[in-house]
Amino acid sequence: MYRHSAYPNGYASNKRDDGEPFSQYLHRFQPRQTHLHQRNRILKLLGLGCVLTFFGLLILHPSTRNHLPLLGVASPAVKHFEIETLRYYDLETVQGTSRGWEREERVLLCTPLRDAEEHLRMFFNHLRNFTYPHHLIDLAFLVSDSKDNTEGLLTQLLEELQADPDPKQPYGEISVIHKDFGQKVNQDVESRHGFAAQASRRKLMAQARNWLMYSALRPTHSWVYWRDADVETAPVTLIEDLMRHDKDVIVPNVWRPLPDWLGGEQPYDLNSWQESETALALAETLDEDAVIVEGYAEYATWRPHLAYLRDPYGDPDMEMEIDGVGGVSILAKARVFRAGVHFPAFSFEKHAETEGFGKMAKRMGFSVVGLPHYTVWHLYEPSEQDLQHMQEMEAERNSRAQEEKEREERMKRIKEEFKDPNSQWEKDKAGIAEKTRQEEKAAAEKKAAAKKKVAAETKEAAEKTAAEEKAEQGEQAGQKIQSPDTASTSEESVKVKRPLGKKASSD
């Protein structure tokens, strides 16, 4: 299209009217697209700035490179987490108080396990029932020298516990320590409690307990609770109940239920005791490595045992100072272990393991206390002797049942052989009566015939009648003799019955 800046009349195209003076500077010089140009340049500058900063950042701080997805492909896929390497703890905050659950004090629960597969489910039921806040309890297990599936089952149960949908169920830190100590002593009840094996067994147990604790104790723990897996019945508030006493080391009384024929119940843990003069004197005479063990005739120590002082109706809060402690259920402040008290795997003042632990705690000035009337029930595992006794009882029961059966059979046989004679007697009596009647009839007929004959032959009548009456009398006497006979037979059969009945009742 034709375009011109002026009209054909010679005026500039933007001249409105003639009065307006012509000026070539009427409008400011405005190059075309100035605006756009400037914006472009600013954008370019900005972009350049960004790119420069970006590359500068990458060069100056190499670590930022890893945040780029694009660069992440170029570099090998390294998973990065923000890592904290410094931990700061103030031990004054983890002294342990009587109301730990309110002050969020952490508890370390230690359980040594060996061939304990059969007890694990029971133990986990106890775990689930603990009323102490679970997230404040750290669990530590030692699996050692196990030949059964303790490890597999433990892992499975722990995983289930931690994945429980109930937020109150999962526990805190969970450590499973695997360490074998090459234990040659068998774990069955007999060899476990035999006297000769005690010293070396207790030292190995002590070593195991130390390895467990020193792997699991953290600066955050205020309390350490030792619990065996084979506790059958215990209060769910056990941790709080023991904690309330605010003692450095505290143990409940440990008993076990027994079958009725053994008395129903029995003290189990004899390792909680008060020191006696006799025992101290005995310790003096023993050599450096000897270990005094309780509950064996070989060492008569005459110590007052916590277990024997139990009164089922006693005050469960009653405390008793003790020197040796049993390991079934110990609650101790973590500061006791931090100070260095442990389970001596050597003869410490002639004791090892938990008893040595009690002794060492005392030596360092910590309070060691037992609760005689607060009871935890250990699982009852029959000993070899008990098993034998049970076998004997079983055999006796069997023989008695056998006897009973035989007796019944004999009774049956007797009943069959000696039938009740009454019916026979009735029959016989009926038969006799019938016979008598017939005979009487016959006699009567004969009499009638005789009378007729008398009537007919009056001469012979006197002789004949006399002879017939004689015969009749003889027959009646025979009958009289017969009936007492049958009566005596029935009486005899009753006599046979009676002694048998007596025997049965006397049994």
Next chain:
Amino acid sequence: MAVKRISRGRGGITTLLAFVLFIGVLVFIFTPSSDPESVATRQRISDAAAANPLSPPTSAFRKSSDPNGRRSPPPVVHYQLNNLTSTPNPIANKERILILTPTTKFYQEYWDNILKFTYPHEHISLGFIIPKTTDGNKATTELQKAIAKTQSGPESDRFQSITIIRQDFEPPLTSQSEAERHKLENQKIRRTSMARARNSLLFTTLGPHTSWVLWLDSDIIETPPGLIQDLTSFDKPIIVPNCFQRFYNTDTNAEEVRPYDFNSWRDSDTAQELAAKMGPDEILLEGYSEMATYRTLMAHLGDTDSRRDQRKIMPLDGVGGTALMVKAEVHRDGAMFPPFPFYHLVETEGFAKMARRLGWESWGLPNYFVYHYNE
């Protein structure tokens, strides 16, 4: 316009140069990292870190990624202590070393010295126990400053983890101007308190990973950089180098060394007899004239000749704690620093005795020196 014309004029070379430079920068940037080894280190450290803060203090741990700080319940962690070794070749077996330092005063020289250790730092964890006193607070601040610098510095210098424990009991007051008798009594109180601090530190930080524990006092300011490898190479359950002190001898006007730690000794019959006569709560101490024990002190056996045999080794009955290398299994068996008279011995000397009762022998290196700070 002018610029354009110039660029058009020399276009070839400039563009080429710019292009080469650009490619160079790109290559530089896209190279995974300047140091592939550092990436590997970082990866290893990241793998070794525990998933939860509730974990052994000898591991670093991952910070919570959840903004609310909420975490899922801690995982079930298995520790195979059957596979844990403490061998004469710890680097090859990736054995973890725990360096434990009871601290009352922070010495920068101490920190600089452990930074120089040639043992891979990723396998070293540090533990400190500091009393809650004014001096202790000062030491903590200085220590934290040093830690912050190191742990954000080069990857290879960073330690696996560091734990600071604040002591839960007051350290006994130390007064210098007391009668000799009281000094002895004070010494006993000081040593028992020290033993308790050592136990508190040891048993809260040991954890399931540690293979060797190196006790190193905060005033040990100079050791050979290969200290860890050197001490472990003897494969002894407990081993002590000889602790000396550098000083300026004003008589000869020369830098000289003198023995410092007298707690490493072999027992003597005299000492045994002394102990037999003692009450159950009395302790035997070294370096008191009224209690001459005539023990063989390792400190006096040190040969200062530069051509000495550094690998000379001797059995010991008591050990000092200024520098002390212990297999972790010795501690795990229950060997601790008795804070009560144990066979009339306390702290590190009692430790050697307790270890002996558990069947572990102690050894000393009379010609291998570490140096104590000189006030």
